[in-house]
Amino acid sequence: MGAFSLITDAEARVPRVVVVGLASCFGCQLQITNAEEHLMEILGQIDVRYWQLVTSEDGVEDFDVAIIEGAVTTRESEETCKFLRAHAAHVMAIGACACTGGVTGMASDYLGARTDLVYDGEAPDACGEMIEPRPVSAVIDVDSEVRCCPIDPYDFVAALQRALYGSNRLPEPRTMCADCKRNETECFFEQGVLCLGLVTQAACGARCVNLGRPCNGCAGMSSAANLEAARLSCETYGVPVESFDKALEMFNQVKLTDSETL
Amino acid sequence: MLYRVMDKRELPALVRAFMESYEVVAPVKRGQGYVFDVIESPDDIEIGYTQTASSPKKYLMPPTETLMKFDARMNLVQDYVHEVTPRVIFGVHTCDINAMNRLDTALIGGKYVDPYYKAHRDATLVVGISCTPNDKCFCHLWGADEAQFGYDLFLHDIGDKYLVSMSNVEATNILEAACEISEATDEDRIAFRQATRTRQSAFNKDIPDVQDVAMLMDVFHSDPFWEELGGRCLSCSACASVCPTCFCFDIRDVLAPDGKTGERQRTWDACTSPNFAAVAGGYNFRPTGRERVRHRMYHKLNGFMVNHDRMLCVGCGRCVAACKTGINPIEVLRFFKRKGADHAK
Amino acid sequence: MQSNMPVGTIEVDALRAAPEFMSGKEMLLGNAYRPWPARITSMRDLTSHEKLVEMRFIDERVREAFVHEPGQFLELSLFGVGEAPISITSSPTKQGFVELCIRRAGTVTSALHSMRAGDIVGIRGPFGRGFPVDKFRGNDVLIVAGGLGIAPVRSLINYIHDNRSDFGKVTIVYGSRTPADIMFRDQFEMWRHRADFELYLTVDHPDDQWDGEVGVVTEPMKRLDISPENTFGVVCGPPVMYKFVVQVMREKNIDYDHIYLDFERHMKCGMGKCGHCQIGHQYCCIDGPVFNYWEAKNIQGSM
Numbered sequence: 001m002g003a004f005s006l007i008t009d010a011e012a013r014v015p016r017v018v019v020v021g022l023a024s025c026f027g028c029q030l031q032i033t034n035a036e037e038h039l040m041e042i043l044g045q046i047d048v049r050y051w052q053l054v055t056s057e058d059g060v061e062d063f064d065v066a067i068i069e070g071a072v073t074t075r076e077s078e079e080t081c082k083f084l085r086a087h088a089a090h091v092m093a094i095g096a097c098a099c100t101g102g103v104t105g106m107a108s109d110y111l112g113a114r115t116d117l118v119y120d121g122e123a124p125d126a127c128g129e130m131i132e133p134r135p136v137s138a139v140i141d142v143d144s145e146v147r148c149c150p151i152d153p154y155d156f157v158a159a160l161q162r163a164l165y166g167s168n169r170l171p172e173p174r175t176m177c178a179d180c181k182r183n184e185t186e187c188f189f190e191q192g193v194l195c196l197g198l199v200t201q202a203a204c205g206a207r208c209v210n211l212g213r214p215c216n217g218c219a220g221m222s223s224a225a226n227l228e229a230a231r232l233s234c235e236t237y238g239v240p241v242e243s244f245d246k247a248l249e250m251f252n253q254v255k256l257t258d259s260e261t262l
Numbered sequence: 263m264l265y266r267v268m269d270k271r272e273l274p275a276l277v278r279a280f281m282e283s284y285e286v287v288a289p290v291k292r293g294q295g296y297v298f299d300v301i302e303s304p305d306d307i308e309i310g311y312t313q314t315a316s317s318p319k320k321y322l323m324p325p326t327e328t329l330m331k332f333d334a335r336m337n338l339v340q341d342y343v344h345e346v347t348p349r350v351i352f353g354v355h356t357c358d359i360n361a362m363n364r365l366d367t368a369l370i371g372g373k374y375v376d377p378y379y380k381a382h383r384d385a386t387l388v389v390g391i392s393c394t395p396n397d398k399c400f401c402h403l404w405g406a407d408e409a410q411f412g413y414d415l416f417l418h419d420i421g422d423k424y425l426v427s428m429s430n431v432e433a434t435n436i437l438e439a440a441c442e443i444s445e446a447t448d449e450d451r452i453a454f455r456q457a458t459r460t461r462q463s464a465f466n467k468d469i470p471d472v473q474d475v476a477m478l479m480d481v482f483h484s485d486p487f488w489e490e491l492g493g494r495c496l497s498c499s500a501c502a503s504v505c506p507t508c509f510c511f512d513i514r515d516v517l518a519p520d521g522k523t524g525e526r527q528r529t530w531d532a533c534t535s536p537n538f539a540a541v542a543g544g545y546n547f548r549p550t551g552r553e554r555v556r557h558r559m560y561h562k563l564n565g566f567m568v569n570h571d572r573m574l575c576v577g578c579g580r581c582v583a584a585c586k587t588g589i590n591p592i593e594v595l596r597f598f599k600r601k602g603a604d605h606a607k
Numbered sequence: 608m609q610s611n612m613p614v615g616t617i618e619v620d621a622l623r624a625a626p627e628f629m630s631g632k633e634m635l636l637g638n639a640y641r642p643w644p645a646r647i648t649s650m651r652d653l654t655s656h657e658k659l660v661e662m663r664f665i666d667e668r669v670r671e672a673f674v675h676e677p678g679q680f681l682e683l684s685l686f687g688v689g690e691a692p693i694s695i696t697s698s699p700t701k702q703g704f705v706e707l708c709i710r711r712a713g714t715v716t717s718a719l720h721s722m723r724a725g726d727i728v729g730i731r732g733p734f735g736r737g738f739p740v741d742k743f744r745g746n747d748v749l750i751v752a753g754g755l756g757i758a759p760v761r762s763l764i765n766y767i768h769d770n771r772s773d774f775g776k777v778t779i780v781y782g783s784r785t786p787a788d789i790m791f792r793d794q795f796e797m798w799r800h801r802a803d804f805e806l807y808l809t810v811d812h813p814d815d816q817w818d819g820e821v822g823v824v825t826e827p828m829k830r831l832d833i834s835p836e837n838t839f840g841v842v843c844g845p846p847v848m849y850k851f852v853v854q855v856m857r858e859k860n861i862d863y864d865h866i867y868l869d870f871e872r873h874m875k876c877g878m879g880k881c882g883h884c885q886i887g888h889q890y891c892c893i894d895g896p897v898f899n900y901w902e903a904k905n906i907q908g909s910m
Contacts, residue, residue, distance in 0.1 A: 233586040337728060
């Protein structure tokens with residue numbers, strides 16, 4: 001855990017931040033700019049040393065906070081992560097790809113076969129040395145995460161502040177259903193419809209369910225997820241267990257493969 | 263208790279009278295179920311509702327509430343006025359009235375008064391309504407099928423009329439001004455007796471009535487049953503969210519985007535959340551579902567009883583519907599029943 | 608919603624607006640969620656990861672009303688970071704100041720470590736049930752502490768010291784990981800010459816200079832000669848320690864309700880509401896954190 005506080009350090013200086021994108025759609029970096037109402041206030045608290053999306057300077061080595069978007073899919077990006085970890089006091093993973101492997105992680109099974117299929121046997125050099133996609137935490141220690149696909153700009157702001165100023169909030173691996181109860185939305189299972197909220201990390205306040213759609217698990221599985229019990233729920237409410245397992249692949253393929261829970 | 267009789271057709275007039283000086287919340291239809299929500303007209307009310315998915319505790323203790331505002335740089339509290347809306351919660355069943363009484367005990371009773379809860383409670387009138395139990399209700403097992411106190415008016419359904427218990431001057435004044443009320447006749451009294459009998463016999467007889475539950479919670483505290491029950495906990499805390507008596511919370515600081523000021527908030531929390539009993543440094547006193555579920559049941563069915571002579575469960579049955587893996591007090595009662603079978607092991 | 612509605616309010620005023628007629632007690636109890644500002648008056652290193660922080664309330668009324676028992680705790684606020692429950696390590700006899708022994712354990716304590724004398728923190732409390740010093744009066748006291756467990760019992764030790772003639776023999780057994788982790792050593796060593804005072808320091812991992820005992824606290828305990836009928840036991844330390852220390856105290860025939868244990872849980876609100884510190888049917892923050900062993904035995908999940 002990040003037992004450090006940048007601002008209250010004796011020689012207080014503006015924390016230096018880098019934002020790095022790995023394999024992703026860059027949507028989460030874009031989401032940061034969507035906090036435009038407060039963007040200047042936020043930028044006033046940090047010194048952005050490098051941001052792939054908006055700066056062109058390269059080779060920055062002095063920074064306090066490293067924000068990483070995207071999954072690790074190559075040896076080169078693995079090295080990038082290690083470099084960031086070695087230089088930053090705080091590493092933050094943002095978005096599903098960086099936190100769980102996300103959509104990118106779907107390729108982690110049969111990577112070679114898939115690559116052959118796409119590139120007809122010869123992947124171009126530009127792809128780098130490909131490895132099975134994995135979350136940043138599979139490569140280096142991560143101090144904080146902003147979940148979901150894409151991230152919520154205000155969740156990001158709050159997480160950045162916790163990194164800058166410290167917070168006594170412990171990570172809470174609760175799953176999502178309590179949010180639906182607070183929101184007083186109807187449970188999809190009561191209608192025999194699959195929803196991944198049963199095992200998904202509570203993070204978004206059940207945003208999709210509030211919009212009338214079941215959870216697809218973009219926040220990733222909670223570390224306290226009880227898959228066996230969730231499958232039991234599926235059986236009880238007439239939802240095919242196979243559809244539950246299949247649905248988990250979209251955002252949780254890597255974790256499932258790693259922990260061999262399937 | 264003082265009581266009078268009013269014609270059911272007078273109900274909209276009563277609601278409208280409350281709406282003149284209060285925000286009125288009442289059970290309304292949402293999707294397949296019911297929720298307590300602000301009404302625009304008496305017609306919105308589903309007075310014959312079976313059970314709302316979540317309880318009216320949200321009006322006494324909102325899911326997230328600001329306690330104070332602060333200046334983070336100076337490390338000082340800023341001036342802050344916490345406004346409380348005067349409100350009538352209309353159409354509350356006895357389980358929820360009993361639940362509010364338990365919340366009062368926990369949050370107003372004792373050495374420390376929770377000023378935020380108290381402000382909401384003081385600004386709230388409660389109008390109760392009699393109900394017919396559904397298959398998940400077991401309020402009668404905990405004596406929560408009657409509301410002895412904790413309401414301002416209570417409407418007992420006696421056919422075409424309500425027998426109204428009146429326990430508050432303000433509510434009674436509004437009632438008397440808005441509606442024709444009369445002394446009860448012998449016919450009304452008999453109708454009331456019939457109604458209570460009908461209700462009493464309507465409870466689901468498959469839910470076991472077990473003696474000495476609090477003591478059984480101690481006696482079977484180490485039984486493998488808790489592994490079985492807690493082992494299927496999804497760690498979602500839906501149970502606590504819908505529970506009308508769960509009052510545990512977290513206190514957290516939230517900074518404004520500029521990082522200079524912020525709010526200290528309290529937000530619903532639950533002992534079934536995995537990190538609830540963790541201390542700084544990471545040690546978790548209840549690390550698994552077994553301990554967490556057992557602790558929750560223990561507090562409901564023993565702990566609160568030992569301290570306050572009342573179960574913290576009111577048998578509303580909401581968690582029975584909310585928990586997707588069937589963890590609820592009925593399962594605990596069934597376990598005790600099994601232990602009481604002739605050839606139990 | 609109608610606009611003509613009367614609206615109830617709770618007001619949380621900044622310090623400068625605290626009305627003059629309010630007493631210190633009202634300030635502390637009226638809205639017990641509200642911290643009052645205190646200034647850090649001194650800060651010194653006890654070990655590499657523990658500091659002794661002395662604080663003083665800015666408002667005189669609060670300063671006078673904030674009276675604690677040994678074993679009680681307070682909630683320390685750093686706005687933006689949050690709160691942490693901390694045992695008060697100074698004796699009630701030290702008036703006007705509050706001392707805390709702060710281990711860098713979580714984010715609040717880490718942030719506090721980087722603060723300096725003159726900085727302002729928020730404090731609310733004092734909370735909980737401390738050691739029953741009135742019962743201890745006239746009796747011997749056997750105090751067993753491990754690691755940071757010395758923080759709350761130091762309050763008791765100093766209290767006994769300041770009212771020395773009221774108490775019988777005082778024995779302190781204090782275990783630390785290494786000699787460098789021993790806190791308040793100078794202070795305790797100063798008393799060694801007294802006939803009515805015994806001190807046993809043990810460490811798990813000695814260094815080259817260490818000439819004291821090596822091992823667990825129960826070893827010196829076993830050698831003690833105590834008179835069980837007029838001895839009270841006090842235990843405070845890491846969770847694993849309790850069972851073994853209590854066992855030895857029981858072997859020495861100290862009665863169930865003469866053994867006092869100081870429990871650690873996450874007291875978030877401090878007033879028996881939020882539920883985080885529940886142990887069985889009890890709240891560590893109001894029913895404890897000090898429980899006697901008889902009470903503790905009656906609490907599911909206490910040990």
